[in-house]
Amino acid sequence: MVSTRKLPGFLTLGLLALVLSSCCTAAQAPPPPPRQVRDDCTGVTNHNIEIGARVSCKWVFVKSNDGGSGNTVNWRSTVAGKKVKITFDNFAVFPGLSCPGDQDVCQSGPLNRDLHGDPSVDFKYHAYLCDDKDHCGQEVDPGIIIVP
Numbered sequence: 001m002v003s004t005r006k007l008p009g010f011l012t013l014g015l016l017a018l019v020l021s022s023c024c025t026a027a028q029a030p031p032p033p034p035r036q037v038r039d040d041c042t043g044v045t046n047h048n049i050e051i052g053a054r055v056s057c058k059w060v061f062v063k064s065n066d067g068g069s070g071n072t073v074n075w076r077s078t079v080a081g082k083k084v085k086i087t088f089d090n091f092a093v094f095p096g097l098s099c100p101g102d103q104d105v106c107q108s109g110p111l112n113r114d115l116h117g118d119p120s121v122d123f124k125y126h127a128y129l130c131d132d133k134d135h136c137g138q139e140v141d142p143g144i145i146i147v148p
Contacts, residue, residue: 044148046071051127052078055141059122061148064111073108073145075099077129085128085136093123093145101130111147119148 041057064070085101096109130136
């Protein structure tokens with residue numbers, strides 16, 4: 001049997017052990033996962049659009065300068081083994097775009113230098129995931145490019 005004088009010592013040691021174990025457990029907690037960097041979709045900037053079950057940016061804004069360069073858009077497949085096909089209703093939006101469905105990433109190239117400063121104008125594009133340029137699935141969540 002424990003004497004009454006030893007009881008406070010045992011209680012103190014028990015509490016000390018409890019506090020130390022909780023500190024050590026908290027110190028071993030895993031760090032939070034890294035933040036993913038995502039395209040803001042609405043800034044007048046270069047854009048990286050992911051094509052998977054959905055299109056990551058529905059509306060994007062791009063701008064050209066007088067030299068014909070400016071913002072570009074990159075479309076990337078997020079589905080393993082699938083390629084990306086991008087078409088525009090108005091093929092003149094990005095004259096250098098060649099994205100027939102045979103690559104994982106497509107870059108728009110520069111915006112047509114004749115398209116200037118009209119935020120009311122929008123250009124619809126169509127995105128497809130493909131096995132190769134001759135075998136593509138249904139359109140994935142159509143997107144819009146707005147040229148401010």
